[in-house]
Amino acid sequence: MTETLFLTSDDVSGLATPAEFVDAVRDAYRQRGEGAPAEPRTKLTNADPPGFLTTYAAVLPETGAMGGYTYSAGFGAKDAWFMTPLFDAESGEPLALIDGASMNPFKTGAAGAVGVDALARKDASSIALVGSGSQARGQLRAAVTVRDVDTVWVYSPTKESREEFAGEMDRTLDASVAAVASSAAAVEGADIVITATNASEPVFDGDNLEPGAHVTAMGQYNPKKRELDAKTIERATYVPDLRERVAQDAGSFLHAMEEGVVDEDHVHAELGEVVAGVEPGRTDDDEITVFDSGGTGIETVAGAYLLYEKAVEEGLGTTIDFSPASESLTGE
Numbered sequence: 001m002t003e004t005l006f007l008t009s010d011d012v013s014g015l016a017t018p019a020e021f022v023d024a025v026r027d028a029y030r031q032r033g034e035g036a037p038a039e040p041r042t043k044l045t046n047a048d049p050p051g052f053l054t055t056y057a058a059v060l061p062e063t064g065a066m067g068g069y070t071y072s073a074g075f076g077a078k079d080a081w082f083m084t085p086l087f088d089a090e091s092g093e094p095l096a097l098i099d100g101a102s103m104n105p106f107k108t109g110a111a112g113a114v115g116v117d118a119l120a121r122k123d124a125s126s127i128a129l130v131g132s133g134s135q136a137r138g139q140l141r142a143a144v145t146v147r148d149v150d151t152v153w154v155y156s157p158t159k160e161s162r163e164e165f166a167g168e169m170d171r172t173l174d175a176s177v178a179a180v181a182s183s184a185a186a187v188e189g190a191d192i193v194i195t196a197t198n199a200s201e202p203v204f205d206g207d208n209l210e211p212g213a214h215v216t217a218m219g220q221y222n223p224k225k226r227e228l229d230a231k232t233i234e235r236a237t238y239v240p241d242l243r244e245r246v247a248q249d250a251g252s253f254l255h256a257m258e259e260g261v262v263d264e265d266h267v268h269a270e271l272g273e274v275v276a277g278v279e280p281g282r283t284d285d286d287e288i289t290v291f292d293s294g295g296t297g298i299e300t301v302a303g304a305y306l307l308y309e310k311a312v313e314e315g316l317g318t319t320i321d322f323s324p325a326s327e328s329l330t331g332e
Contacts, residue, residue: 001321004094005308009102011316012307018138019145021110021303022117024063026275028302029114031060033276038298040245041221051075058297064089065305068297069100084304094322096308100300105138107303108295111241111271112216113142115291116192118274118281119239120214124191125150127175130183130203130227131196131219132156132165139194139218144173152177153186156197184208195219195227202252206231211286221249221294228252228290234261236290237268237282245294252292272298 016024032038038058045052051074059066066089073080082100087093116124124147129140132154140152152175156162162179170177180186183204187193190213195203197219206229209215215236217227233256240246246253246267256262269279271291282289311317 001323002093003319004322005096005311005317006320007096007098007307007311007317009099011311012098013102015310015314016106016306018106018109018113018141020306021106022113022142022145024302024306025107025110025299026114026117028058028060028063028298029111029272029275031062031272032058032298033270033272033274033278036060038242038296040242040248041295046075049074049076056295056297056300058301059089060298060301060305061089063302063305065095065301065308067301067304069300071100084300086301086304086308096304096317097320098304098307100304103303103307105134106142107299108135108218108293109138109140109142110303111293111296111299112139112194112218112291113146114275115216115239115271115293116143116214117146118271119237119289119291120147120192121212121282121285124214126189126191127152128183128186128190128193129154129196130156130186130194132158132161133196135218136165136194136196137169139196139216140169140173143192143194143216144175147192149173149175151175153180153190154178155180155183155186192216197227199227200225202229202232203227205229206233206235209235209288211288213288215288215290216293217252217290218293220251221245222251223249223254224251226252226255230256230259230261232290233266236288238262238266238290238292239268239271239274239281240292241271241294241296241298243267243270245296246292249294250292
């Protein structure tokens with residue numbers, strides 16, 4: 001039998017800072033850029049009751065861990081559950097099983113921030129944030145760890161939500177955070193644009209992007225939905241988290257291809273290739289860049305292993321026993 005650590009969402013909540021998540025995820029994408037295996041999500045949908053089961057995975061050899069997410073959403077209870085199995089990348093033994101809900105905005109926010117760090121101008125100091133939910137919070141808290149941000153403009157369709165979010169973040173961050181009445185007002189003059197929404201159609205006009213702006217889009221991974229319009233994709237150096245994911249569920253890019261403004265060659269590089277220095281990122285201050293983040297096992301394994309190490313140090317969690325196949329796969 002092998003003892004495996006079980007960590008609840010409460011066990012891991014607050015264990016790591018946004019900056020620590022960013023550091024772990026940046027190194028994970030560097031490993032991916034140097035050849036570490038990772039796969040796009042597999043999403044199985046169910047009609048009655050409506051819901052879906054999603055998995056994705058990655059191996060991070062230098063971190064010494066592998067695993068990913070398996071999560072369900074919808075179905076009868078109309079909720080979501082995030083299970084994160086973590087394995088030792090040398091022995092293959094299970095290290096931990098983590099309730100991954102509380103870490104989700106942090107590991108996803110960290111991936112967005114790695115995109116900002118790799119592609120935004122070094123002097124970028126203003127952010128337009130479209131969205132005001134938990135993922136928007138995670139994106140913003142991570143982004144301000146990689147750039148010296150002084151101004152944030154927040155837009156989401158519900159006035160009360162965006163004003164409440166802006167007030168909370170203004171008290172939390174060193175930057176000045178204010179709500180605005182439209183996405184156009186947020187995007188105008190912004191050095192960095194972050195979209196974290198569940199929108200089906202573009203949330204801003206690509207013509208409004210300033211020269212030199214960087215866009216991180218993380219709210220959609222559906223071939224029929226998009227946060228970015230064709231103009232944004234056409235104007236930008238386009239970098240996805242995984243190249244293989246683009247044809248599968250990168251709705252913004254697929255729509256731009258359908259409109260005939262780009263083709264497959266418009267995919268510049270994977271984020272990991274830029275982080276690892278295999279491919280260049282931004283080449284001049286007027287270039288517009290896009291990081292299209294759909295969620296991968298790369299940031300999931302990196303975030304989970306960070307929490308696992310901290311939990312071990314602090315003596316958190318309980319152990320469960322797993323039986324190796326050599327003992328139990330007998331058919332008896």
